[in-house]
Amino acid sequence: MIFPQGEHERQQQIKFEAKHIASVSLDYFFEAPSMADSNLAYLSFLLLLLLPLSLFLFLYLILRPRPVRIPIKNRHVFITGGSSGIGLALAHQVASEGARVSILARSLDKLEEAKQAIQLATGIEAAVFAADVRDYDAISRAVEKAGPIDVLIVNQGVFVPQELERQELDEVRFMLDVNLMGTFNMIKAALPAMKLHRRDRGPASIALMSSQAGQVGIYGYTAYSASKFGLRGLAEALQQEVIADDIHVSLIFPPDTDTPGLVEENKRRPQLTSIIAASSGVMKADEVAKRALSGIKSGRFIIPCNFEGLLLSIATAGFSPQRSFLMAFVEVVAAGIIRFVTLCFQWNWYGSIEKWHAQIKRT
Numbered sequence: 001m002i003f004p005q006g007e008h009e010r011q012q013q014i015k016f017e018a019k020h021i022a023s024v025s026l027d028y029f030f031e032a033p034s035m036a037d038s039n040l041a042y043l044s045f046l047l048l049l050l051l052p053l054s055l056f057l058f059l060y061l062i063l064r065p066r067p068v069r070i071p072i073k074n075r076h077v078f079i080t081g082g083s084s085g086i087g088l089a090l091a092h093q094v095a096s097e098g099a100r101v102s103i104l105a106r107s108l109d110k111l112e113e114a115k116q117a118i119q120l121a122t123g124i125e126a127a128v129f130a131a132d133v134r135d136y137d138a139i140s141r142a143v144e145k146a147g148p149i150d151v152l153i154v155n156q157g158v159f160v161p162q163e164l165e166r167q168e169l170d171e172v173r174f175m176l177d178v179n180l181m182g183t184f185n186m187i188k189a190a191l192p193a194m195k196l197h198r199r200d201r202g203p204a205s206i207a208l209m210s211s212q213a214g215q216v217g218i219y220g221y222t223a224y225s226a227s228k229f230g231l232r233g234l235a236e237a238l239q240q241e242v243i244a245d246d247i248h249v250s251l252i253f254p255p256d257t258d259t260p261g262l263v264e265e266n267k268r269r270p271q272l273t274s275i276i277a278a279s280s281g282v283m284k285a286d287e288v289a290k291r292a293l294s295g296i297k298s299g300r301f302i303i304p305c306n307f308e309g310l311l312l313s314i315a316t317a318g319f320s321p322q323r324s325f326l327m328a329f330v331e332v333v334a335a336g337i338i339r340f341v342t343l344c345f346q347w348n349w350y351g352s353i354e355k356w357h358a359q360i361k362r363t
């Protein structure tokens with residue numbers, strides 16, 4: 001090809017420029033990597049910071065129901081099963097924080113004893129009501145006599161562990177009746193007066209005593225776990241129904257707790273129940289009451305009582321309401337890894353069950 005004068009130089013010039021551009025961009029990738037690296041590091045740093053921050057902000061904006069504080073001082077706190085164990089410890093604590101306390105249980109003797117102990121320790125005179133939560137009329141009368149309730153703690157509970165195959169249906173029914181049906185009775189009886197003039201009386205609370213065996217099924221607890229899992233369905237649905245009345249529902253999940261009830265239970269607890277339950281430590285009733293009360297005051301829906309309980313709540317967060325955006329954040333971020341941890345626990349538990357059966361065969 002014959003180029004006119006000057007055209008040749010122009011072509012050379014273009015070739016030169018093309019080469020130059022190519023070498024510069026190659027330089028960019030191969031010969032000057034430090035600049036690319038620092039850009040990349042800067043970008044990932046920004047993402048690493050921005051992603052959690054925006055998740056945080058997002059959760060903060062959308063979480064419902066909103067956070068709430070439930071006052072205890074000068075309020076009427078009604079505690080079922082308040083004559084023994086965790087319920088009694090709760091009665092002591094709310095009395096010492098200046099609440100008006102009512103306790104309900106079956107045995108009047110135990111109630112009177114509890115009343116004296118509370119008066120001695122706090123100077124507060126608790127009102128006592130002898131009634132069985134299975135008897136709706138009896139507890140309706142008690143609630144009416146006690147007057148409108150601000151904080152209702154439904155804590156009564158019975159536990160008779162046994163393999164289902166060896167347990168009489170009467171015992172199954174007994175646990176479901178007292179733990180689950182008794183809780184329905186209590187709430188039905190107390191709710192109308194709790195709603196009355198709520199706006200002038202400040203936010204109210206209904207707290208239900210479940211158990212870690214109400215978050216995960218445990219050997220020997222078919223009936224007990226069913227009754228405590230049932231409370232969760234009740235609580236989740238109820239919270240939606242009473243939120244407009246400024247009533248806030250809490251579920252408390254203690255591990256094994258040193259109480260007269262546990263002493264009785266231990267007399268007949270299957271060995272495997274104890275082995276599996278030992279995955280979470282034993283707590284003092286006072287300690288459980290302290291955690292429970294602080295959870296109620298900050299309007300927590302799920303209230304764990306120890307570290308294992310905290311893990312368990314994250315693992316079983318499911319579809320439950322969450323008012324704390326910090327906890328919501330942890331739940332979202334930890335979901336995968338915590339599922340992994342639960343599978344490791346199952347591996348360990350099923351190992352214990354296998355070992356136990358092998359041992360029985362040998363003897």
Ligand SMILES: NC(=O)C1=CN([C@@H]2O[C@H](COP(=O)(O)OP(=O)(O)OC[C@H]3O[C@@H](n4cnc5c(N)ncnc54)[C@H](OP(=O)(O)O)[C@@H]3O)[C@@H](O)[C@H]2O)C=CC1
Pocket residue numbers: 080081082083084085086087104105106107108110131132133134155156157158159178182209210211212253254255256257258259260261262
């Ligand atoms: N201790 C533990 O290891 C754990 C306990 N929990 C739960 O905590 C709650 C309290 O347990 P804890 O303190 O150990 O129990 P206790 O056995 O020490 O006390 C139970 C209380 O409930 C009352 N009660 C029992 N049945 C009835 C009834 N039918 N009607 C009215 N009151 C009743 C009892 O009084 P009376 O007998 O006079 O009626 C007593 O005041 C229960 O719901 C239990 O399931 C959860 C996890 C662990």
Ligand SMILES: CCCCCCCCCCCCCCCC(=O)[C@@H](N)CO
Pocket residue numbers: 159211212213216218254255256257262265276277278279280308309311312315338341342345
């Ligand atoms: C994600 C990791 C979780 C790890 C911890 C899991 C531990 C589960 C242990 C469950 C113990 C249940 C005790 C029930 C006590 C009770 O209710 C009876 N004493 C009757 O009152």
